[in-house]
Amino acid sequence: MICYGLRTDFRRELFEGSMWLLAWADIIEELKTVCWCGQGASCNTRFTGDGQIVRDGTQIVVGGNDSYTALCRKHFKEGNLGPKRLK
Numbered sequence: 444m445i446c447y448g449l450r451t452d453f454r455r456e457l458f459e460g461s462m463w464l465l466a467w468a469d470i471i472e473e474l475k476t477v478c479w480c481g482q483g484a485s486c487n488t489r490f491t492g493d494g495q496i497v498r499d500g501t502q503i504v505v506g507g508n509d510s511y512t513a514l515c516r517k518h519f520k521e522g523n524l525g526p527k528r529l530k
């Protein structure tokens with residue numbers, strides 16, 4: 444069986460389903476993505492329409508696909524969405 448999922452939410456906390464997939468998986472392969480700076484991006488980041496990073500709130504937002512991007516740890520901590528998204 445093959446399963447895919449996000450490891451963590453926008454707060455860098457495990458989804459309950461991801462926790463059990465990680466616990467039970469025989470083999471785990473990470474699909475790499477890249478931050479705007481070129482570094483590997485491991486932080487699933489939620490942001491508002493005016494470019495502010497969201498740090499709190501409900502884990503799941505239905506229909507919020509345009510409100511997420513992947514950032515490296517440095518830019519996630521800084522709250523820096525990159526030159527294309529003004530902060």
Ligand SMILES: [Zn+2]
Pocket residue numbers: 478479480481482514515516517518
């Ligand atoms: Zn970065």
